[in-house]
Amino acid sequence: MGMVSGKTALVTGSGAGIGRATAVKFAAEGAKVVVSDVNAEGGEETVAMIEKQDGKAVFIKADVAVSDEVDALIAKAVESFGRLDCACNNAGIEGKIVPFIEQPLDNFDRIIAVNLRGTFLCLQAEIRQMLKDGGGAIVNLASVAGLIGFPGLAPYVASKHGVNGLTKNAALEYGKQGIRVNAICPGGIDTRMLDSLAEQSTGGEITTREMMDPLHPIGRIGTPEEVAELIVWLCSDRASFVTGANIPIDGGFVAQ
Template sequence: MGMVSGKTAIVTGSGAGIGRAAALRFAAEGAKVVVCDVDVEGGKETAAAIERQGGKAIFIEADVSRVQDVDALITRTVEAFGRLDCACNNAGIEGRIAPIVEQPIDNFDRIMAVNLRGTFLCLQAEIRQMLKNGGGAIVNLASVAGLIGFPGLAPYVASKHGVNGLTKNAALEYGKQGIRVNAVCPGGVDTRMLDSLARQSTGGEKTTREMMEPLHPIGRIGTPEEIAELIVWLCSDHASFVTGANIPIDGGFVAQ
């Protein structure tokens, strides 16, 4: 028996990176998985990988910044699997690096639309459905940038601080109705997003590892699979007394 056997889980932004690793881990631990992304090819690849490993998954294309897409995601999930027990709100973008006075407004708006509005819309729709089920567990993807500042990344930092705030509020509002809500705050993780930030920061002069590994006391960056382990654990009954937490998983980064 897996940690989430018999449960249904949605993972947004699961066409690659942490989202894909989380979707695969949910399936390995016995859940039926709804893979969601705007990247159709990547999302279908994730769902196919789950099926190849003997799991059960469907892919649903959705832009989490759009109310109608999020509502349709929940409707189609329930049509396919009958209920919603777990959700990982992972979809997010990093945008461009620039000081606040040089940040384009459209960059700020797009980051907030996906990272913060998207998480809010998903929380609304997921919680409505979980209330019908009698409970559930949600994990939001924040970041160490939701706990501290990073020069040049003000829109991203603001969005992830907002995700951590939403997490606390949702946990307080729905804990007595059987819904737990937590956030994970990864440090540097080997993903395309981190590669993009490294290229922007160094003008392509340093690799992601050259730039990021010295910043982590553990001496390396993390893997998507390590973050996925925490996500699935938080959605399992093993974490039944954990809610409202913003949990660093960062190789000691914010302990410095």
């Protein structure tokens, strides 16, 4: 029996990276999975990966920053699989690395719209549905940048601190109705986003691994699969007393 057998799970931004690994892991542990992304090609690819391992998944396109699209996503998810037990609010963008006083307002607005507003909209719609279904579990993707600052990344850092705050509030307000809400705070994870951040920092002079591995006390960056492991566990009944937490998964990064 899988960790989440018989449950229904939604993963936003699951057309690539951590979201894709999470969708695949949910399916491997027995859940029916709603794969969602702005990128339809990536999303359909994730569905194909799940079906290849005999899992059940559908793709539903949605931009998490758009309220109507998020509402339609939840409605279609429930139409597909009947209820919503687990949700992972993973969709996010990094934007540009720019000194604080030079940050363009459009960079700030877009990062806040996707990472913070997007997480807020998804939480609202998911919790409304879970209240009807009698409970559920949600994991938000914050970051080590939701716990400490990173020069050049003010909008991203602000958005991820905000995600950790939303997580605490949602957990407090709906705990008694059987809904658990947690955030995880990954360090460097081997995805397109980390490549973009490394490239912006070094101008491509060294590889992502050369730049990022030594920054982590464990001596390396993490894999999307390692993060997926924690997310699916947090959404499973095994994590029944964990809520309102902002959990680092970072090879010791914030212990420094």
